[in-house]
Amino acid sequence: MQLTDQNTFTLQGINPVQLLEQYGSPLYVYDGATIRRKVNELQHAFSGINMKIKYACKANTNLSVLKLMRSIGVELDAVSPGELEMGKLAGYSGNQITFTPSGVPFEEVKAAVEAGSIVNIDSIPLLEWFGKTYGNTKPCMIRIKPNVAAGGNIKIMTAHADSKFGISVLLLDRIKEVVAKYDIKIIGLHQHTGSDIKDAEPFLQVADILFEAAKQFPDLEILDLGGGFKVSYLPGDAVTDMELLGNKISERFKTFCNEYGRELQLWFEPGKFLVSEAGYLLVKTTVVKEDPARNFVHVDSGLNHLIRPMMYGSYHHILNLSNPAGESKPYNVVGYICETDTFATDRNLPEVRPGDVLAFLNAGAYGLTMSSNYNTRLRPAEILIDNGAAKLVRRRETLEDLLRTQIEI
């Protein structure tokens, strides 16, 4: 993102307002340069150890984003057969895609194994089934629930004692029993703590728990610490200090590998960290309502396109691209869906006029992938700007797209 002398917001020299005029409103725009920078940052922070990035693609599954990831050596983490298929369409082979399900039907696990994916086993019943079905013929990993609470808020925590995810670290003996019974080939342990975790401390805490558990499994090749790094939501926001985290974890990981007697791979599965800051949802202001209680800015989009604020109170910084130098005023920015549909409350923005183009920042992760057709609204198009060129990577939906699955009787 860059603001030039004229206060014009550009991405790689391209003015997104012009993209909006060309492709229609609303519009998702992704900046490939930001994705490349974030991948670089992570790789650099862990350059001293054998580290692999498995992009948690539920954040953004546009095929062009996946292809970009692939071109820069990033592999995938998939949580559904659909994501696995998207990965394959983007050119990944099955063994480059980890499958991390959450209580899914076992047939989905079977399909993933047949595609060559390594599965993160997330329950004792699944482990039993895996053992019965494959014995020691297929490798797998185990998703441990470390019972650590960390992250932005309770709705996005995944490793506290009450979380549905993974097998409790308290059940290690039970895991070992099942593994021994079927001679299951455990090549890795996995954990994912949650999202929006700023400090190094929780990562170190769960790393230590995973290292301790790992000592009970002699044939490991991989430890996977999941994702969840906190990103910047507004200028100057506190984020995960990747350099510091990299140093601290690498140091402990090396010590662990020495004790373990073998050099392992360390995997991370960031979603948000790689794509959140790369994405912008551009919308147009429809009505500015000067209400005695509040000034409401209505826009031509809503929770159907970006549900994060309504789903878990996430903050999205907003720029008024049409009037960046306007006088600052407080507004409630609201969507057009017939539900409470609030993007921002009491937010100071440069004066907003009907027709102004607003940009919601941090829309690259969990934006379009969480979108819906609620209120029979169509999804926006997506643009990827990479190597200085803006390309349409998803066309806007049409009513025919919505009707395709309906059967008239």
Ligand SMILES: *Cc1c(COP(=O)(O)O)cnc(C)c1O
């Ligand atoms: C969603 C998810 C991630 C990514 O979380 P972010 O907060 O986007 O980094 C990583 N691992 C698993 C298993 C996930 O489900």
